[in-house]
Amino acid sequence: MSGKGFELVKYRVWVKNQEKYGKELLLENVPFTKIYEHKGNTEFLLLSEKYKLKIRIECKWQQVAGSVDEKLPYLYLNTIEAMPENSIMILIDGLGWKTGAIKWLKDAVKQKKYTTEENKHKEILVFSLTDFFTWANKTFNQ
Amino acid sequence: MKNNELIELIENPDFIDYYSYKEDKWLQDANWEEKLIAVFGSIENAVNEFKKDDVFNSKINLK
Numbered sequence: 132m133s134g135k136g137f138e139l140v141k142y143r144v145w146v147k148n149q150e151k152y153g154k155e156l157l158l159e160n161v162p163f164t165k166i167y168e169h170k171g172n173t174e175f176l177l178l179s180e181k182y183k184l185k186i187r188i189e190c191k192w193q194q195v196a197g198s199v200d201e202k203l204p205y206l207y208l209n210t211i212e213a214m215p216e217n218s219i220m221i222l223i224d225g226l227g228w229k230t231g232a233i234k235w236l237k238d239a240v241k242q243k244k245y246t247t248e249e250n251k252h253k254e255i256l257v258f259s260l261t262d263f264f265t266w267a268n269k270t271f272n273q
Numbered sequence: 274m275k276n277n278e279l280i281e282l283i284e285n286p287d288f289i290d291y292y293s294y295k296e297d298k299w300l301q302d303a304n305w306e307e308k309l310i311a312v313f314g315s316i317e318n319a320v321n322e323f324k325k326d327d328v329f330n331s332k333i334n335l336k
Binding site for chain 1: 286287289290293294297300301302303304305308
């Protein structure tokens with residue numbers, strides 16, 4: 132993303148001295164309070180004044196099969212109920228996902244499963260790495 | 274690590290949240306060998322426990 136003009140800064144550094152930084156930022160390790168009211172951390176928050184974007188980016192990778200895919204419903208509920216931003220991107224890739232896991236997530240997003248009047252406006256994007264590069268090229272080459 | 278330091282660490286809710294974050298990342302990144310050793314102790318144990326427990330009534334053809 133630095134090639135697209137974004138400065139990579141740790142959220143905890145940025146939040147204390149916001150005036151020192153520009154308006155095109157990719158913040159790292161961005162906190163939020165999870166649905167269980169515990170502290171959570173997301174990989175990135177993309178802030179862009181130029182493109183009018185504020186997108187939390189949650190990265191999920193599964194190298195080999197295991198239990199990570201069983202947490203996707205929890206992640207989804209966190210996106211709609213707990214993450215404060217209106218736009219959230221779930222960047223999900225890797226070879227280890229169980230059959231049906233990513234499909235479930237995409238269907239949940241498409242059908243706005245478990246949303247309420249208060250959060251059904253949220254935009255949740257589910258992207259593979261390839262989808263992400265396509266989106267970034269399209270969005271930032273305007 | 275001293276025992277009291279360990280107790281202090283695992284009783285700290287912030288550490289548990291941090292641990293959960295790191296554990297999740299480890300689960301995402303670890304390869305088969307790392308996972309099998311962490312969960313079963315060894316690959317041999319993984320084979321033996323899978324045969325012994327047979328929780329899914331699997332067809333097991335492992336020698």
